[in-house]
Amino acid sequence: MQWTGYEPTDPKLVALYGKAKVLQWDGAHELDWDLPIDPSTPLHVEAFPILELPIFQRLTTAKREELAARFTQIALSRFLHGEQGALLIASSLVGLCPDYEAKLYAATQTVDEARHVEVFARYTQRCGTIVPIDPSFRAFLDTITGADSWIAMLIGMQIVVEGAALSSFHAYRARVRDPLLGKLLDGVLRDEARHVGFGTLYLRRHVAELHADDREQLADEAFEAVIAFDRTRAETLRTSQAAFEAAGVAPAEVMRDAARWLADGKQRRADWTRDGITDFILPTLSRLGLLTKRAEQRFAQARFTPTLSSPLMTQLDALVHSESL
Numbered sequence: 001m002q003w004t005g006y007e008p009t010d011p012k013l014v015a016l017y018g019k020a021k022v023l024q025w026d027g028a029h030e031l032d033w034d035l036p037i038d039p040s041t042p043l044h045v046e047a048f049p050i051l052e053l054p055i056f057q058r059l060t061t062a063k064r065e066e067l068a069a070r071f072t073q074i075a076l077s078r079f080l081h082g083e084q085g086a087l088l089i090a091s092s093l094v095g096l097c098p099d100y101e102a103k104l105y106a107a108t109q110t111v112d113e114a115r116h117v118e119v120f121a122r123y124t125q126r127c128g129t130i131v132p133i134d135p136s137f138r139a140f141l142d143t144i145t146g147a148d149s150w151i152a153m154l155i156g157m158q159i160v161v162e163g164a165a166l167s168s169f170h171a172y173r174a175r176v177r178d179p180l181l182g183k184l185l186d187g188v189l190r191d192e193a194r195h196v197g198f199g200t201l202y203l204r205r206h207v208a209e210l211h212a213d214d215r216e217q218l219a220d221e222a223f224e225a226v227i228a229f230d231r232t233r234a235e236t237l238r239t240s241q242a243a244f245e246a247a248g249v250a251p252a253e254v255m256r257d258a259a260r261w262l263a264d265g266k267q268r269r270a271d272w273t274r275d276g277i278t279d280f281i282l283p284t285l286s287r288l289g290l291l292t293k294r295a296e297q298r299f300a301q302a303r304f305t306p307t308l309s310s311p312l313m314t315q316l317d318a319l320v321h322s323e324s325l
């Protein structure tokens with residue numbers, strides 16, 4: 001826990017803190033919870049590219065919609081658990097960030113994440129049952145909370161977790177058919193863009209002051225965090241297996257179909273999380289000076305090549321810029 005003085009040193013962060021206070025919204029009152037929700041259709045079938053696999057195309061429309069509803073519940077639950085992780089980590093940042101205005105800002109982010117937990121829990125429970133957190137996702141979030149330094153925690157949280165959340169929320173927002181979920185995601189997206197903006201602003205300043213060796217070490221930690229996050233996706237697929245089986249589809253056949261897609265080079269269509277990593281998280285690390293030559297080689301070995309200019313990066317950049325600068 002670190003105490004601080006009361007003199008701000010970065011006017012941009014002071015402005016961001018001011019903005020964060022003004023832009024608080026209360027989901028309990030500003031969202032219309034009386035709107036009827038059809039639990040089977042908050043998201044289109046098209047929201048789940050996996051349902052484009054040939055094995056699912058052979059199912060009836062009703063069966064595919066049933067699967068989409070189950071996947072929706074898995075996705076909403078993962079968002080909810082991610083928000084709880086973000087709440088725990090943001091509150092730690094209040095204690096650990098060494099600068100006055102960064103502490104104040106982290107306090108607003110803690111309230112943001114509390115509001116996100118509240119609205120996602122309420123919405124997910126209205127649609128059905130909360131799917132328990134995957135052990136690997138929880139372990140990943142616990143690793144960030146237990147990071148050795150506040151700066152490593154900031155990278156794990158503000159760049160990797162928030163970057164992934166921003167790209168996922170953005171992808172789902174485009175495919176939402178329930179107006180309540182749409183409005184909920186609009187509010188959360190604005191907040192998350194501000195969180196990523198804080199991370200990039202604050203880290204840029206501190207990373208620039210680091211010795212080259214320390215920067216390389218931090219780049220290694222960023223690499224490890226991205227890879228650890230990517231591994232949690234395999235666990236999510238395992239969680240989906242029960243849904244496959246309930247629909248009468250053998251998980252092994254889904255894997256075979258997916259492997260065929262991968263071999264045909266169609267996997268990007270089915271993989272937004274991967275897009276979020278290559279098109280947003282890695283370019284952000286690059287801007288921060290954390291995509292060093294060695295890190296880039298390690299990412300290449302793990303089959304991640306940064307796309308430094310992409311439509312997704314342009315869209316998310318515009319969001320972050322409008323909310324944070």
Ligand SMILES: [Fe+2]
Pocket residue numbers: 083086112113116192
């Ligand atoms: Fe959040």
Ligand SMILES: [Fe+2]
Pocket residue numbers: 086113162191192195
């Ligand atoms: Fe956040």
